[in-house]
Amino acid sequence: MFVLVNLKAYPRDPVEVAEAAASVDSGAAEIAIAPQTAHIDAVAETGVQTWAQHLSPVEHGSHTGSTLAEAAADAGATGTLLNHSENRLKLADIDGSLDAADRVGFDTCVCANNPDQIRAAAALGPDAVAVEPPELIGSGTPVSKADPDIVRDAVEAAESVDPTVDVYCGAGISTGEDVVAARELGAEGVLLASGVAKADDPAAALADLVDPL
Numbered sequence: 435m436f437v438l439v440n441l442k443a444y445p446r447d448p449v450e451v452a453e454a455a456a457s458v459d460s461g462a463a464e465i466a467i468a469p470q471t472a473h474i475d476a477v478a479e480t481g482v483q484t485w486a487q488h489l490s491p492v493e494h495g496s497h498t499g500s501t502l503a504e505a506a507a508d509a510g511a512t513g514t515l516l517n518h519s520e521n522r523l524k525l526a527d528i529d530g531s532l533d534a535a536d537r538v539g540f541d542t543c544v545c546a547n548n549p550d551q552i553r554a555a556a557a558l559g560p561d562a563v564a565v566e567p568p569e570l571i572g573s574g575t576p577v578s579k580a581d582p583d584i585v586r587d588a589v590e591a592a593e594s595v596d597p598t599v600d601v602y603c604g605a606g607i608s609t610g611e612d613v614v615a616a617r618e619l620g621a622e623g624v625l626l627a628s629g630v631a632k633a634d635d636p637a638a639a640l641a642d643l644v645d646p647l
């Protein structure tokens with residue numbers, strides 16, 4: 435299982451989380467951390483797999499305020515989220531950002547609200563898609579328990595378009611039990627944020643997530 439921890443803009447030391455992720459015994463799981471762009475460098479230096487939270491659909495040039503794929507790669511990132519519920523993109527921009535990610539060989543995960551969007555996202559050819567019902571994000575109620583059908587339907591939707599695209603699920607995931615439930619529904623990974631970023635002890639939270647895997 436792939437466990438992607440999105441630190442969003444939470445007031446948590448990204449290096450503390452990255453060091454914990456780099457040193458936890460992850461067994462069969464693979465952990466990656468998606469920090470703020472300005473923290474990619476410091477997080478990647480810990481040796482943990484590091485993802486950007488977003489890439490802009492631009493090349494080198496006059497693009498103030500953008501997240502350039504080459505800059506994220508230079509800083510040490512190797513993957514990127516796209517179209518997160520908190521950073522929605524137009525279809526053409528998702529496509530352009532996937533092209534940008536391809537230029538630097540990043541792993542890609544396009545987020546979507548529901549199975550219909552998963553189908554559209556999978557058609558763009560990312561490595562993975564992630565279904566995250568917005569109403570459960572940050573709720574502490576795991577999507578794998580609150581809405582298992584949305585995960586099953588997302589897996590089916592992606593499979594019908596492109597069986598090589600992995601499916602992750604996210605929203606409210608915070609324990610190893612939630613990750614196991616996601617796996618049983620057919621997901622190949624989970625996407626989570628507050629379960630680690632807002633935990634009293636992020637290292638313990640990470641250890642608990644991967645313990646049963």
Ligand SMILES: O=C(CO)COP(=O)(O)O
Pocket residue numbers: 440518566570571572573574604605606607625626627628629
């Ligand atoms: O948006 C998410 C991960 O990208 C999920 O957030 P929570 O884990 O806080 O529900």
